Amino acid sequence: MTLSGADVEPFRGELVAYCYRMVGSFHEAEDLAQETVLRxxxxxxxxxPARASVRTWLYRIATNVCLTALEGRARRPLPSGLGAPGDDPGAPLTPAFDIPWLQPFPDARFDVDARAGLRLALVAAMQTLPPRQRAVLVLREVLEFTAAEVAGQLGTTVPxxxxxxxxxxxxxADAGESTGLAEVGEPDDPKVREVIERYMRAxxxxxxPALVRLLTDDAVLEMPPVPLWYRGSRDYGLFMRRVFDLRGGGWRLSRLTANGQPALAAYAPEPGGGxxxxxxxxxxxxxxxxxxxxxFADPAVFEAFFDSSDLPR
Incomplete structure (x- = not known):
């Protein structure tokens, strides 16, 4: 059987999501998925077709592509993965662009199943695993390939x-994460939508004070590419007071989703209007x-989510 482009193209979106889980960068994931399709x-x-389905065969190629790309590569963290939380909400906000930060995944770009496996905290925890363990975890737990299929994709044994x-x-488990849904709310859950709506209004x-009332006591706030992060509703509130003192009121927010989670785009008021x-x-x-x-405040992240007319200049 000779494959055509029509046989392969329907899998592109899920291949991008798989590569993203492996490397933690949406932009790189698009390139690796394209490399998979070309190979x-x-x-x-x-x-x-007697040896494997098209999907299983494609994931074998994608896995090899990703493992090659990850050779000698540093993991992509979030700030909370680099050290203890900060204790000074007034600390300088100095970006660290030398760190290859974990990027978010723009849900609107692809119709992808198993979005629970795209959660930011889970993908960040996956980055701490050796690449082959990471591949096994995603292929077995998220994508639900059999152990025999994964062994074939990795060129190893079922044991x-x-x-x-x-x-x-x-x-x-040691990192406090799992591939299941746990208690994390979905973006279309009415209770979640209400919480986000109240956060937007506040x-x-x-x-x-209204923002703080919407937080858990040990809420985490982190801001890549700034390596600082804070834990606790008190420090979260103090930092937000700093933001509003600096930028003033009159912000505008709009809804979207990322990594299967609720998300907001925040637009700051400009001194001259707009x-x-x-x-x-x-x-x-x-x-x-x-x-x-x-x-996220990195313009490289914005490019995956927004039209060019929305991007800062």
Whole structure:
């Protein structure tokens, strides 16, 4: 059987999501998925449907592409993965562009299943795993390939796959993460939408007490590419007071989703009138409270989510 482009193209979106889980960069994931498709096209005459489905075969190629890309590569962290939380909400906000930060995934770009496996905290925890363990975890737990299929994709044995999966699960458990849904609210859950709506209204009013009431006691605020992060509703509120003292009120926010989580685009008021895109904020909501807000301010992140006319100049 000789494959055509029509056989391969339907898998592009999920291949991008897989590569993203592996490397932690949306832009790089797009390139690696494209490399996967190109390799599949070049090898199309060698594809044997008796040995594997098209999807299984493509993931074998994608896994090899990702493992090659990760050789000698530093992991992509969030600030909370680099050290203890800050204790000074007035500390200088100095970006660290030399760190290869974890990037968010723009949900609107691709229709991807298993969005629970795209959660920011989970993908950040996955980055701490050795690349082959990471691949086993995603292929088995998120994408639900059999152990035999994963062994074929990695060129190893079923016992080796099972052992790698066990170690990966243990590492994630130690980090407080799992591939399941846990208690994290989905963006379309009415309770989650209400929490985010209340956060939007409070933010646009620069109402810090109202923002703090929406937080869990140990809420986390982090702001890549700034390596600082804070834990606790008190420091979160003090930092937001600093933001509003600096930028004033009159912000505008709009809804979107990222990594299968609710997100907001925040537009800061300009001195001469109008608004400028300031940050992309990705929320973790548990129950009726916000447990984490990852605030991205890197223009390279904005390019994946927004039209060029929205981008800061």
């Amino acid at each position: 599949a096209w070049k090898a199309r005459e060698r594809y044997d 080796a796959v099972n052992s790698a999966l066990q170690r990966a699960r243990a590492a994630l 933010f646009e009013r620069a109402d810090v 608004h400028r895109l300031h940050t992309l904020q990705v929320f973790t909501v548990t129950g009726d409270r916000i447990a984490r807000n990852v605030v």
